[in-house]
Amino acid sequence: MTMITNQFVNDWVKEMAELTKPEEIIWIDGSEEQLEAIKQDALATKEMIELNQEKLPGCLYYRTKPTDVARDEKRTVICTRRKEDAGPTNNWVDPQEMYDKMGKLFDGSMKGRKMYVIPFSMGVVGTEFSKIGIEITDSIYVVLSMAIMTRVGKDVIDALNAGADFTKCLHSKADINEQEKYIAHFPEDNTIWSINSAYGGNVLLGKKCLALRIGSYLGKQEGWMAEHMLILKVEKEGEEPKYVCGAFPSACGKTNLAMLTPPDYFKEQGYKVSTIGDDISWLRIGEDGRLYAVNPENGFFGVAPGTNMKSNPNAMLTTMKGTIFTNVARNLDENTVWWESMDKNPPANGEDWLGNPWNGPEAEVKGAHPNSRFTAPAANCPIIANEFATGEGVPISAIIFGGRRAKAEPLVYQAKDWNHGVFIGSAMASETTAAANGQVGVVRHDPMAMLPFCGYNMAEYFQHWIDMGKRMTNPPKIFHVNWFRTDENDKFMWPGFGDNLRAILWMLDRCDGKIGAESTPLGLAPKKGDLDVTGLDLSDEVMEKLFAVNKADWEAEVEGIQEFYDKFDSLPVELTDALANLKSEIEAL
Ligand code: SAT
Ligand code: MN
Numbered sequence: 001m002t003m004i005t006n007q008f009v010n011d012w013v014k015e016m017a018e019l020t021k022p023e024e025i026i027w028i029d030g031s032e033e034q035l036e037a038i039k040q041d042a043l044a045t046k047e048m049i050e051l052n053q054e055k056l057p058g059c060l061y062y063r064t065k066p067t068d069v070a071r072d073e074k075r076t077v078i079c080t081r082r083k084e085d086a087g088p089t090n091n092w093v094d095p096q097e098m099y100d101k102m103g104k105l106f107d108g109s110m111k112g113r114k115m116y117v118i119p120f121s122m123g124v125v126g127t128e129f130s131k132i133g134i135e136i137t138d139s140i141y142v143v144l145s146m147a148i149m150t151r152v153g154k155d156v157i158d159a160l161n162a163g164a165d166f167t168k169c170l171h172s173k174a175d176i177n178e179q180e181k182y183i184a185h186f187p188e189d190n191t192i193w194s195i196n197s198a199y200g201g202n203v204l205l206g207k208k209c210l211a212l213r214i215g216s217y218l219g220k221q222e223g224w225m226a227e228h229m230l231i232l233k234v235e236k237e238g239e240e241p242k243y244v245c246g247a248f249p250s251a252c253g254k255t256n257l258a259m260l261t262p263p264d265y266f267k268e269q270g271y272k273v274s275t276i277g278d279d280i281s282w283l284r285i286g287e288d289g290r291l292y293a294v295n296p297e298n299g300f301f302g303v304a305p306g307t308n309m310k311s312n313p314n315a316m317l318t319t320m321k322g323t324i325f326t327n328v329a330r331n332l333d334e335n336t337v338w339w340e341s342m343d344k345n346p347p348a349n350g351e352d353w354l355g356n357p358w359n360g361p362e363a364e365v366k367g368a369h370p371n372s373r374f375t376a377p378a379a380n381c382p383i384i385a386n387e388f389a390t391g392e393g394v395p396i397s398a399i400i401f402g403g404r405r406a407k408a409e410p411l412v413y414q415a416k417d418w419n420h421g422v423f424i425g426s427a428m429a430s431e432t433t434a435a436a437n438g439q440v441g442v443v444r445h446d447p448m449a450m451l452p453f454c455g456y457n458m459a460e461y462f463q464h465w466i467d468m469g470k471r472m473t474n475p476p477k478i479f480h481v482n483w484f485r486t487d488e489n490d491k492f493m494w495p496g497f498g499d500n501l502r503a504i505l506w507m508l509d510r511c512d513g514k515i516g517a518e519s520t521p522l523g524l525a526p527k528k529g530d531l532d533v534t535g536l537d538l539s540d541e542v543m544e545k546l547f548a549v550n551k552a553d554w555e556a557e558v559e560g561i562q563e564f565y566d567k568f569d570s571l572p573v574e575l576t577d578a579l580a581n582l583k584s585e586i587e588a589l
Contacts, residue, residue: 016115016136021109021111026117028117035144039140039144048061048140056320060323061325061330064199067178068202069371070435072178074091075091077092078090078213078456085456085457087454089567105182105196118147119133121151125159132165135170136170138172149206149207168191177196201301207280211280226282229281230254230255234501234508245281245293245399247450252449255302256311259318261312271501275381275383276294276388278302279295284393285472290476291472293393300315300318303373304337304373305339312497315374318378324375325373340367345360346360353366398510399476400481401425401480403428403430405429405443410522410547413524415524423582424523425447426465426575431443494546522554522585561579561582
């Protein structure tokens with residue numbers, strides 16, 4: 001393979017090898033032959049299982065320890081020299097203390113194992129968005145997943161040899177001891193250390209660790225933004241394409257929204273949606289004063305349960321080849337996979353995510369873990385947009401914030417201006433999901449869906465958003481949505497999925513200045529008739545409930561936002577003013 005001539009890289013790899021003491025060092029060049037040989041190693045040791053190669057060519061099955069099935073926010077830390085630079089929403093540890101503590105855990109952690117060195121890029125190499133990382137790991141699962149989720153190959157090595165800066169990422173599964181699991185970020189050293197986990201979000205260090213936590217820190221320094229956002233492209237025949245970003249917490253439907261299938265009624269009018277990204281956006285201001293976004297990833301790490309040919313046919317088709325399935329159920333007759341609500345035929349001769357025999361039709365326990373995942377190449381997606389592959393930024397018309405809220409939050413509204421939008425993002429809350437360890441279904445504040453992913457003090461992060469707004473002459477319009485509002489019988493009132501396009505089209509009409517809006521205490525809501533619900537069986541009464549701003553609910557919201565804000569020593573005045581304003585609007589209701 002192409003040699004690394006960058007001395008700084010070689011010195012660092014040598015140092016990490018001296019610490020972790022592997023029996024062999026393997027540099028990953030991303031070639032098919034090399035990945036194939038490594039895969040064969042994983043099959044031989046049963047670390048991974050090859051699935052039915054006729055039905056699921058190139059697909060593998062992988063299972064993590066039952067204690068290691070999701071991100072672990074308690075064990076995720078930001079190590080800045082000053083505690084206040086990590087802020088009140090992050091776990092902070094002094095960097096030297098963390099290096100010492102983890103250094104002991106890494107000492108000899110790869111003994112008798114192979115160490116893989118994976119040079120990778122987030123973003124297309126050669127574009128201004130690209131950031132290089134090198135992940136050192138003792139896990140083949142990580143190697144094969146990084147080859148899907150990031151760009152790995154000769155051009156990355158060339159960039160390193162040409163002197164590109166890089167994020168130093170060290171991972172060892174060690175013995176997957178959950179008592180000694182740490183995912184540590186050292187933003188001031190451009191370094192990430194992760195040990196004792198083998199779950200994607202904790203170990204695919206290009207993703208949340210680099211592209212969001214380190215990325216957000218770099219973005220603040222360098223004047224761009226790293227956000228937990230999908231990117232989708234909406235086209236109408238004969239018109240210019242439009243691009244939308246959406247920030248939603250983990251497991252709240254980003255992948256489904258990014259790959260949505262327009263209802264027939266809109267297809268007939270010539271609408272088409274394509275996908276650019278489903279999880280992470282990097283955003284930079286263009287010379288024309290607009291905000292441009294790329295998806296720095298190269299694959300999708302999506303939640304399996306709930307994905308089916310009806311809810312997201314594009315995701316289903318994306319996972320038919322070259323995909324790694326983690327912690328789903330297996331169909332042993334066919335050597336395929338299954339998860340809850342994939343179809344109506346759970347296998348009778350199956351194995352659940354724990355590896356226990358599982359008779360689907362009669363089982364009382366779930367076959368797949370609620371946070372079971374597929375890791376699939378983005379290029380497989382039938383509706384991947386051509387802009388994905390070039391890695392050039394696309395101009396964003398609208399930014400959508402949203403959460404999973406049974407109550408309070410209306411279906412859709414628009415912020416009055418950029419700063420009001422930053423307030424709405426800062427104040428957003430969502431019910432927790434199985435994507436992170438801990439209780440599910442508890443409402444918590446999750447600003448911009450970045451609570452677990454912001455690599456520095458969130459007060460400064462909010463200020464960065466406000467500063468970015470000042471630098472744009474034509475910023476995106478900001479909106480808030482809630483697809484998950486329920487009625488008095490706890491039933492979802494909005495159909496969701498493809499029909500979410502209706503709300504997006506309202507937003508785009510607003511961006512184009514084609515329609516007006518109605519002022520509400522929260523912002524600007526659709527005027528009656530402007531949100532096209534043709535063909536949906538939604539009574540006037542349900543429509544009203546979807547948009548209702550209930551005084552008691554919002555008094556509680558305001559209090560909750562205040563409580564959240566109180567965690568910070570100081571917040572941008574734009575935000576505290578906006579909260580005071582909301583409070584008086586609600587009082588006047
Ligand atoms: O597990 S990941 O962090 O990669 C996915 C998510 O929770 O958003
Ligand atoms: Mn995510």
